[in-house]
Amino acid sequence: MDDFNFEFENKKKKKIKKEPLFILICIICFVVGGIGGYFIHGTKETNTNLEGTVFDQIGEIVDNDFVDTADSQYSMNERLLMGMVAGLQDPYSAYMNQQQSLDLETSINGSFQGIGVTYTAVEEKGALLLNVYQNTPAAKAGLLAGDIITHIEGTSIADYTSEKIKNAIQGENGSNVFLKILRDGKSKEISVKRGSVETSVASELRTTVSQKIGYLSITTFGEGTSIMIEDALKTFQKENVKNLVIDLRDNGGGYLQAAQDILDLFIKKDEILFRTQSKQGKEEVYKATDREKYNFENGYILVNHDSASASEVVTSALQEVLGYKVIGETTYGKGVVQTQKTLSDGSILKYTHAKWLTSKGEWINEIGIKPDYEIDTTTIHDFGLAKMEKTYHYDEVDSNIKYMQEILKELGYDVDRQDGYFSKKTENALKTFENAYQLKDDGQYDKNDSLILLSALAYHVYQKLDDKCYQKVIELMK
Numbered sequence: 001m002d003d004f005n006f007e008f009e010n011k012k013k014k015k016i017k018k019e020p021l022f023i024l025i026c027i028i029c030f031v032v033g034g035i036g037g038y039f040i041h042g043t044k045e046t047n048t049n050l051e052g053t054v055f056d057q058i059g060e061i062v063d064n065d066f067v068d069t070a071d072s073q074y075s076m077n078e079r080l081l082m083g084m085v086a087g088l089q090d091p092y093s094a095y096m097n098q099q100q101s102l103d104l105e106t107s108i109n110g111s112f113q114g115i116g117v118t119y120t121a122v123e124e125k126g127a128l129l130l131n132v133y134q135n136t137p138a139a140k141a142g143l144l145a146g147d148i149i150t151h152i153e154g155t156s157i158a159d160y161t162s163e164k165i166k167n168a169i170q171g172e173n174g175s176n177v178f179l180k181i182l183r184d185g186k187s188k189e190i191s192v193k194r195g196s197v198e199t200s201v202a203s204e205l206r207t208t209v210s211q212k213i214g215y216l217s218i219t220t221f222g223e224g225t226s227i228m229i230e231d232a233l234k235t236f237q238k239e240n241v242k243n244l245v246i247d248l249r250d251n252g253g254g255y256l257q258a259a260q261d262i263l264d265l266f267i268k269k270d271e272i273l274f275r276t277q278s279k280q281g282k283e284e285v286y287k288a289t290d291r292e293k294y295n296f297e298n299g300y301i302l303v304n305h306d307s308a309s310a311s312e313v314v315t316s317a318l319q320e321v322l323g324y325k326v327i328g329e330t331t332y333g334k335g336v337v338q339t340q341k342t343l344s345d346g347s348i349l350k351y352t353h354a355k356w357l358t359s360k361g362e363w364i365n366e367i368g369i370k371p372d373y374e375i376d377t378t379t380i381h382d383f384g385l386a387k388m389e390k391t392y393h394y395d396e397v398d399s400n401i402k403y404m405q406e407i408l409k410e411l412g413y414d415v416d417r418q419d420g421y422f423s424k425k426t427e428n429a430l431k432t433f434e435n436a437y438q439l440k441d442d443g444q445y446d447k448n449d450s451l452i453l454l455s456a457l458a459y460h461v462y463q464k465l466d467d468k469c470y471q472k473v474i475e476l477m478k
Contacts, residue, residue: 078347085349092338093351101340101348108254109200109222113173116197117143121162123387125451126150126182128380128458131250133219134202141192144183146462148455151180170194184459185437185452200225203232205239208474214241214296218262221254221310226261233265233294244296245473246318249328253309256337256356263317264288266295272359273317276337279353298477299324302469303371304379308332315369316358325476326371328469335365373476375468380461383407385454392445396422404445407457408433 052060059080068076074097081095096104116136119127127149132138150156152168160168169177176191200220206213214236216229236244263273267288276284301315301324312331318324335357340350357363384403392401402420408429409415416425427443434441437452 081347085351088351090352092334092336093349096348096350098346098348104350108220109224113194114170114197115141115143115177115192115194116199119149119162119165121160121165122148122385122454124158124447125454126157126160127165128454130380131219133197133199134204134217136197136199137192137195141190143179143181143190143192144459144463146183146455146458146460148182148451148458149179150182150187150451153178154180182451182455184463185455198228201228201232203229203235205236205241209478211243211477212236212239212241213243213245213473213477214239215245215247217247218311219251221251221258221262221314223255223258225254225258226265229262230265230294236296237294242297243300243473243477244298245300245302245470246314246324247302248307248311248315249302249304249469250306251308251311252306252332253311253334256310256313259310259313260286262314264291266293266299266318267321268293271321273321274313274359275357275361277355277357283357300473300476301326302473303328303331303369304377305329305332305368309334312364312369313356316362316364319369319372320359325373326369327373327472328371328375328377330370330374331364331368333364333366333368335363335367373472375472377468378410378461378465380458383410383457385450388447388450391447392422394422394424394427394443398422400450401426401445404430404450404453407453411456411460 062076062080066076070076070079072079074082078095078097085093085095115138116133117129117138118131119129122128125148129143129145129147129149132143132145132147149165150158152165155168157165157168171177171194173194173196176193179190179192181188181190200218200222202217202219204215206215214232216232218225218229260273267273269288269290271288273286273288275286278284299318299322301318303311303315303326307315307328308331312334315326315331319326335355336352337354337356338350339353340348342348355363355365383406384399386400386403388400392398392404397420399420401422402418405415405418405420405426408426409418411433413429413433414425415429417423422445430445430449431441431443433439433453433456434443434449437456439449439452
């Protein structure tokens with residue numbers, strides 16, 4: 001259903017205010033005259049020997065005459081096909097070769113060989129871990145969200161692409177990968193034993209204010225997700241759990257069938273789960289079956305701006321039909337459904353083929369689902385980080401200085417301004433930070449300061465801040 005890539009690098013989560021930590025843009029354009037113009041060799045000519053459609057004619061010209069100078073991992077034909085689908089200007093449609101299709105399927109199902117993390121590649125720094133999944137090799141080795149991997153097998157990955165980082169981490173099942181990380185500005189070496197990883201569902205029985213809470217974290221909607229969720233629900237039921245929390249934050253979606261199967265675990269027979277509407281306007285209504293149901297006195301759903309697609313299908317139905325309380329931020333707003341077809345060479349065309357509507361017939365595309373309780377939380381995406389081109393000093397002005405000031409302020413340092421002007425108070429705040437982290441306390445903002453500052457921020461955000469959304473659940477239960 002969804003254009004969702006999650007296994008090692010979470011590409012969707014780059015909506016970082018100001019400058020993104022990492023941007024991977026693949027643009028394929030057919031340009032007539034561009035910013036730099038174009039060269040014409042000789043005179044224009046009309047070839048009257050070409051037959052077929054304009055598509056065929058362009059293909060023949062490119063095949064016969066075009067000199068390919070691109071240094072690309074994809075063949076020219078693959079790039080042409082990617083460009084053709086990109087011309088639809090639909091962010092959810094794509095041409096994928098066989099390997100890309102397999103990678104997408106693996107990421108949606110959340111089951112693979114590896115260590116069990118998602119990360120973002122940070123230019124000049126390494127891989128910032130956004131999540132370390134429960135019961136995975138990474139978790140068992142002691143990795144934490146907020147850690148920055150700086151070296152793999154003794155080699156710096158400061159300038160590695162996301163794909164190169166993934167290839168360096170992956171390896172033979174049962175073998176070890178040696179990582180050097182930064183945690184709160186301090187260096188640490190960790191060995192992780194590679195193995196089978198399941199990341200789509202994590203469950204936990206929690207107790208607070210004398211009540212039991214069944215906590216479910218769902219990161220993707222894959223083929224086996226509903227089975228794992230039902231296993232957890234059975235455990236909660238045996239423990240007489242009255243309160244259920246479903247955490248869908250940062251869940252970008254997955255298969256529509258998986259969302260339907262999950263909703264069918266909760267909603268009684270013949271109630272409408274959601275609807276779809278085809279290109280021709282034909283509406284299809286999806287209803288709950290008579291299978292066994294799991295009921296809870298109180299239900300809560302945690303969402304954020306990156307909860308999308310299948311996450312929104314589940315959230316809307318549980319909110320509209322069962323009255324579950326939605327807590328967090330307005331969701332992404334993806335109200336369309338994709339399907340895919342296998343082409344003659346084994347490659348895949350994934351394309352938008354329908355709209356989906358909530359059980360009440362609402363289309364949330366580019367609108368999202370508004371939470372019952374809106375919670376403003378601090379995340380790593382609220383902070384900017386641009387490439388460090390130089391060392392910055394007192395009395396200079398730059399966006400990097402502004403980002404530094406904002407991070408220092410978040411970490412509790414005494415900063416008088418956050419506008420990018422390197423004031424004396426900014427210099428003193430930086431010196432205090434440098435001294436606290438055993439850096440050269442000269443008050444000059446350099447690349448190493450930037451790396452340690454990011455490490456301190458990541459640790460602060462992922463390990464020290466309270467989960468405000470979950471705290472709201474506790475408050476509502478009192």
